Amino acid sequence: MRIERHPILGQLAEAREITLRVDGRVVKAREGEPIAAALAAAGIRVHRYTAKRSEARGILCAIGQCTDCAMIVNGMANVRTCITPVADGMVVETQRGVGRRSEM
């Protein structure tokens, strides 16, 4: 899903490859990119399930406004994955509901 070559933006710049653990699965990421970018590149589209009806949610605004892409990151719930950059060894989990108290 990565856009390696682009007619206006050119070749994708070099970036250090790091790894995340997403619901136990190892996902490669480019250093500096948002968590949501790494997930989209890996084909992961569901970020969380809503509290009342357990409906799936994915990226909606991609600029930190809507919180639809919130996930549990390193044990902390409600992290907006579209504005939070990846870090090597980061643990990302699909969020169910609004998160437990211990995750806030």
Add this chain to the structure above:
Amino acid sequence: MSVVDVLVVGAGPAGLAAGIEVAKRGGRVCVVDRNLEPGGQLVKQIHKFFGSREHHAGVRGVDIAAQLLEEARALGVTLRLGWEVFAIRPGHAVDIVQAVADDATGSAGDAPTERFDARSVVLAAGAEENALQFEGWTLAGVMGAGAAQTLINVWRVRPGKRVLMVGAGNVGLIVTYQLLQAGVTVAAIIEAAPRIGGYGVHAAKIRRAGVPILTSHTILRAEGVECVEGAVVAQVDGTWCPIEGTERRFDVDVICVAVGLHPNTRLASLAGCRLVFSPALGGWVPLHNAFLETTVPGIYVAGDAAGIEEASTALEEGRLAGIAAYERLRDVDAEGHAEIAAIQRRLDDLRGGPFCGGIRAAKSALQTTGETPCPAT
């Protein structure tokens, strides 16, 4: 607590321009933005701008952002990136909270907050994409056209394989073209109105690329369990009602919604600024005068947050709001007044184009109302 002359919310074209004007006059200014990368939505505009040279015609938005940022940094504008404003209290005490943790490997805990004491505030928080409600509208894969644009042009990731674009205004047309440039297939653009809303030059490029533009069509539903697997559209009649028997299904995994923007008025509302409804400006807008001051003295608005327009008008409004917010118009000398008048003239020129619709009239009506001593909310 930090003391500043002007606190600016948003580091897009309006906010950066405001920061630059304050810093030029020797003022202490801080620009707060929740994104780590400043520039607002200019950073995903990889097309060349139209208009006059004075307004960056022929320059790509992403390059305009870089120029603004360079100027702001050279002038000593303080940028607080990865932080966001959550309260504006009486007397312009502004509370900010860290939105993006410094150490992304950190663990759960309270996000740090800070308070600013500002003489005035410029709200340049931009716009939000309008939503469109239809069956399946919350499935993963239904996203704003602007979101898809961020994915392809900033993140360099495809949102999916095949897209249905809903809306043939300029955003729908431009993002469709950029999706094609990114190697994504666009099955069709649908538009509920009987005519394409955006520029003919953009629509022609799309058609040449082989993407059908179906006017008088609406989306009935998105199909899929958790993620989008398809979309069903139908033709609409003269009263916008779907015509039975005209349903068509598209095999798509992404549905982009490009049905307009509305001003981000959250902080203006929180601060007690009076809002007025202006369809030409995108919906609820903080009432403001010709100097962009809202009904709360010392709180100014600029850019899309003051009514949906273009990046070029956002830049000019940002400059104007920066000058007005810093000077508070008490101590403006003749030179300052001439500068303000020149910006107001340029804004009027920008709003005089054939595609600007009722924007000039709407702004003028708003600012005339805002000119009288603003009624309290």
